[in-house]
Amino acid sequence: MKIGFFTDSYFPEIDGVTYTIKLWREELEAKGHEVHVVYPDGDYEPGEREHPVRSLPNPFYAGYRIPTFRRPSTLPDFDVVHCHGPAPVGLLGRYYAWKHDLPTIYTHHTPLEEYFHQNVKSRRIAAALGAVYVPCENAFLRSFDVVTASTGRIDRNVEHVQLPVGIDTAFFGPTEEEWYPDRTVIGYSGRLSMEKNVSEILRLAEALPEYDFVIVGEGPYRDSLERNAPENVELRDFLPREELPVFYSSIDAFVTASTADTLGLSTLEANACGTPIAASDVPPFDRTIGPENGERFEYGDLDAMVEAVESCLRGDRDTRAAIDRYDVRLTLENLEHLYESVSESVDELTSDVDSEYGWGASDTED
Numbered sequence: 001m002k003i004g005f006f007t008d009s010y011f012p013e014i015d016g017v018t019y020t021i022k023l024w025r026e027e028l029e030a031k032g033h034e035v036h037v038v039y040p041d042g043d044y045e046p047g048e049r050e051h052p053v054r055s056l057p058n059p060f061y062a063g064y065r066i067p068t069f070r071r072p073s074t075l076p077d078f079d080v081v082h083c084h085g086p087a088p089v090g091l092l093g094r095y096y097a098w099k100h101d102l103p104t105i106y107t108h109h110t111p112l113e114e115y116f117h118q119n120v121k122s123r124r125i126a127a128a129l130g131a132v133y134v135p136c137e138n139a140f141l142r143s144f145d146v147v148t149a150s151t152g153r154i155d156r157n158v159e160h161v162q163l164p165v166g167i168d169t170a171f172f173g174p175t176e177e178e179w180y181p182d183r184t185v186i187g188y189s190g191r192l193s194m195e196k197n198v199s200e201i202l203r204l205a206e207a208l209p210e211y212d213f214v215i216v217g218e219g220p221y222r223d224s225l226e227r228n229a230p231e232n233v234e235l236r237d238f239l240p241r242e243e244l245p246v247f248y249s250s251i252d253a254f255v256t257a258s259t260a261d262t263l264g265l266s267t268l269e270a271n272a273c274g275t276p277i278a279a280s281d282v283p284p285f286d287r288t289i290g291p292e293n294g295e296r297f298e299y300g301d302l303d304a305m306v307e308a309v310e311s312c313l314r315g316d317r318d319t320r321a322a323i324d325r326y327d328v329r330l331t332l333e334n335l336e337h338l339y340e341s342v343s344e345s346v347d348e349l350t351s352d353v354d355s356e357y358g359w360g361a362s363d364t365e366d
Contacts, residue, residue: 001339002034004078006093008085009109010039013064014218014238015191016265017084017109020165027332036076038089040067051075053089072096080339083144084109086137094143103342106144107165108154112137114195114260145342148335150263151284163335165263166328172245172272173320179250185212186309187251187270189244192219195260197280199225200305204255205233207306216247248273253312256280259299264288268326271319276312278305293322 005025009017025035034049041052042065051074055065067088072095081097082105083090090106097104112133134156141147141158148163186208192198198215202225205213213233215225226235239247248254254270255278261267263284267277277294279285289296295311297304 001079001343002077003028003036003339004075004081004093004096005035005037006081006083006085006089006096007037007039008067008087008089009064010037010044012042012044016165016263019241019265020109021084023166023168023328024332024335027328028335031332031336036078038070038075038093040065040089053092067092072099078102080105080343082107086112086140091140094140103339103345104144105146105148105338105342106141107163108141108147108149108156108160109165109262111155111260111262145345146338148338151287154262161338163338164326164331165265166331167265167268167272167323167326169272169320169324169327172248172269174274175246175249177246177249179246180212180214183212184210184313185214185251186253186255187214187216187247187275188255189216189239189247189266189270190256190258192217192222192225194221195258196221197257197259197299199228200257200300201255202229202233203302204305204309206230207302208232208309214247214251244269245273248275251275253278253309254294255305255309256285257299257305261285263326267294268323271323274319276315276317276319278308278312288323288326290322291317293317293319 005021007017007021009015010021011018021037025037028035036049036051038051038053040055042055046052053067053070055067058064058066070092072092075096080103081093083093084107094104138157141156147158147160149160150164151162154160188198188201190196198221201213201215209232211232214236215233216236216239218238222235229235248270254267254275256264256267257280258264259280259282261284267279267285267289270277271293277289279289279294279296280299281296282299285296295308297308
């Protein structure tokens with residue numbers, strides 16, 4: 001099939017959506033499909049089958065650009081449109097599919113309303129914006145034939161297929177190389193932004209001065225974290241992808257206090273490398289992290305966070321076996337099935353859906 005990915009998050013910005021699109025594209029093309037990526041332009045040289053959309057700097061969230069417009073006629077012919085966000089490039093993808101009468105799939109990656117408070121000083125105004133935004137996104141999602149989400153944490157009034165974005169367990173695994181052989185290190189990898197609550201890790205480091213902490217990532221809160229980090233905390237830039245398995249294998253526990261993840265890819269990647277996770281007891285970690293691969297703690301409770309980390313250090317867990325169900329190859333098998341099913345449905349001009357996935361009629365209305 002000739003598949004069009006439409007995304008508002010792409011290189012050079014590094015986040016879970018970017019890596020998911022890269023991984024899915026590689027896996028689908030290995031299966032013989034042709035995948036094109038439509039994305040906002042920026043400081044990135046497009047490769048083969050990558051189509052930039054003119055965009056402007058984003059004054060509200062550094063690193064993410066605001067797309068403007070690209071004529072659908074300048075894009076290749078696709079067999080199916082797969083959108084990865086509700087912003088301008090996602091809207092372009094939906095319009096392209098409507099114009100060409102194509103089947104559509106939407107993958108829900110991020111609850112954007114949870115980011116409003118980063119850019120609006122008043123929480124009341126941010127909440128009001130969210131109350132307006134969510135119904136608009138609901139309407140947008142209902143225009144797709146199929147909506148997928150990694151877990152039940154979609155918080156949208158739409159029927160959806162639970163389809164974890166998946167991790168590459170062939171790439172992420174224990175390594176012989178170890179960076180910290182003679183010390184106990186607690187690690188974190190991800191964006192340094194408000195919703196990730198990395199400042200909680202600094203509080204943890206102060207409470208556990210006998211351990212070293214390594215925080216890997218970039219984002220709008222980096223300067224603040226560097227200013228406030230205790231002596232036992234090292235902040236590093238995002239690592240090259242090929243070094244992440246070594247980092248995950250070298251640390252003794254991975255900790256996150258994030259309250260806005262939809263799956264928590266970095267936690268599962270660390271698990272695949274044999275490292276247990278201490279995570280806040282909120283979605284999705286209440287479904288992905290348990291006794292077999294880590295411990296959860298009540299967000300904001302420093303004593304509970306300390307105990308969760310200590311438990312991870314004491315325990316002997318087969319963390320890799322615990323996350324086998326998140327192997328991207330299982331995800332892609334199901335995604336291929338979705339592409340085939342939705343294409344057949346559109347070709348037959350019927351609203352009947354495959355009961356195996358629990359699709360609702362509202363998902364097939366354009």
